[in-house]
Amino acid sequence: MPSLCVLGLGYIGLPTASIFATKGRRVLGVDVSASVVETINSGRIHIQEPDLDVLVRAAVQSGNLKAATNPAAADIFILAVPTPFIASADGARVPDLSFVEAATRSIAPFVAAGNLIILESTSPVGTTEKVKVWLEAELTKLGRPIDGLLFAHCPERILPGQMLKELVSNDRICGGLTPAAAEKARDLYASFCTAQIFLTDARTAELAKLTENAYRDVNIAFANELSLICDKLAIDVWELIRLANRHPRVKILQPGPGVGGHCIAVDPWFIVDAAPAEARLIRTAREVNDSKPHHVVAQVRAAAGQDAVVACLGLAFKANVDDLRESPAVEIAAHLADAGLKVLAVEPHVTALPKSLQGRAELVSLTDALARATVIVLLVDHRAFAGLTLAQLKGKKLIDTRGVVGR
Ligand code: SAJ
Numbered sequence: 001m002p003s004l005c006v007l008g009l010g011y012i013g014l015p016t017a018s019i020f021a022t023k024g025r026r027v028l029g030v031d032v033s034a035s036v037v038e039t040i041n042s043g044r045i046h047i048q049e050p051d052l053d054v055l056v057r058a059a060v061q062s063g064n065l066k067a068a069t070n071p072a073a074a075d076i077f078i079l080a081v082p083t084p085f086i087a088s089a090d091g092a093r094v095p096d097l098s099f100v101e102a103a104t105r106s107i108a109p110f111v112a113a114g115n116l117i118i119l120e121s122t123s124p125v126g127t128t129e130k131v132k133v134w135l136e137a138e139l140t141k142l143g144r145p146i147d148g149l150l151f152a153h154c155p156e157r158i159l160p161g162q163m164l165k166e167l168v169s170n171d172r173i174c175g176g177l178t179p180a181a182a183e184k185a186r187d188l189y190a191s192f193c194t195a196q197i198f199l200t201d202a203r204t205a206e207l208a209k210l211t212e213n214a215y216r217d218v219n220i221a222f223a224n225e226l227s228l229i230c231d232k233l234a235i236d237v238w239e240l241i242r243l244a245n246r247h248p249r250v251k252i253l254q255p256g257p258g259v260g261g262h263c264i265a266v267d268p269w270f271i272v273d274a275a276p277a278e279a280r281l282i283r284t285a286r287e288v289n290d291s292k293p294h295h296v297v298a299q300v301r302a303a304a305g306q307d308a309v310v311a312c313l314g315l316a317f318k319a320n321v322d323d324l325r326e327s328p329a330v331e332i333a334a335h336l337a338d339a340g341l342k343v344l345a346v347e348p349h350v351t352a353l354p355k356s357l358q359g360r361a362e363l364v365s366l367t368d369a370l371a372r373a374t375v376i377v378l379l380v381d382h383r384a385f386a387g388l389t390l391a392q393l394k395g396k397k398l399i400d401t402r403g404v405v406g407r
Contacts, residue, residue, distance in 0.1 A: 001025050002075035007103040012156045013080030015163055018055045019192050021065035029067040040067040048322040051164050073110045079103050080120045085269050093269035095124045104131050108138035113148040116184050120156050122209050124270040128153040128202035150181035153202040155209035161321050171195045175205025214268040214282050219253045221285035224292045227255035238403035257379050257401040258292040258328030260317030265326050293328045297335040303397040304375045310336055311373035314380020315347040322349035329379035344369045348384045378404055
């Protein structure tokens, strides 16, 4: 069985490397962080995802998964490194491909003819072609040009919170720079993916992944815009959506305090960056979702009198995960602290506050928050908050951004 080298052991690289290892492949997982490498080699994990600890332990104990800070020779290289954006002063967001470029260049000493290089990171259109250009430039520099390398883009589509299930059961897209590359990638993923695998070219695969997340962003923006309209017209948005969704062809998503995470709040910008004049709806959706935290802050400030104690229920970017990255809830709590309010934060999935709140908010239990706060801001629909009743919040002001309390 061909061996693998997976670059980036985060939310995508680690489950992917581990599942291949448990299917009997020799996998070297590479990460720039020595502490991540050490954690994984000891069979533990540095991120939270249901059952991932069991999978990684099994992969390491089988002897098939090893982690290191440097790549080594393999038959197939998978790039699963971050692709954030850089925000410029004029409001534009430009994709930051520096991690992909660095990972690509780092494998140059180890690749050989016939190797397949797969880009899994969500990427702007044309990135797989850039990977080829960067790798060939690096090989030329090393004085070892190689013919017959294969390149493909095979984007991950797994949902945080149910990654392991979706890794196996989601349909996949394999987009090759050549048909042979797409076919070789399909054969690889077919070793664990039980769903259908569709072949296309790399550029279509790149835009397909961006399109999926932009589609969700636009739909969430519709729900968030409805919540703004309902606030203005004094209508219960949750009841409105529940009723409208009784139409057989209407399926409105849920409003919230904004859109977080490192995918949906980022990827649509790659489309806007590539086609700014055309991507008008996609850009507006981003702006609507990005503006929602400010609306919530204004609501809380209007509700909170002097000496208010505000309890923020939830800090994660969505329900039942510990991930605080790009979280609108954290952004809101930080703005409230900036406004001089006393902020209590309840986040059952973490044991410490993120940097932006350290020294400015207090991490407390739900019971403590309910006892001390005069204003309750429900920001995340964690299971831990289900069942909260209006009676429990008697005498307090409530801003329920997720429509949880008393439902
Ligand atoms: N959200 C709402 N209302 C909703 C649904 C979501 O406000 O009705 C918010 C969430 O609270 C969160 C954000 O949107 O802040 C994103 O959450 P999510 O669960 O929609 O998506 P992610 O970011 O966890 O994962 C997405 C998924 N993409 C799609 O569903 C199209 C996942 O399949 C991708 O693999 C992932 O992005 C990724 O890595 O790209």
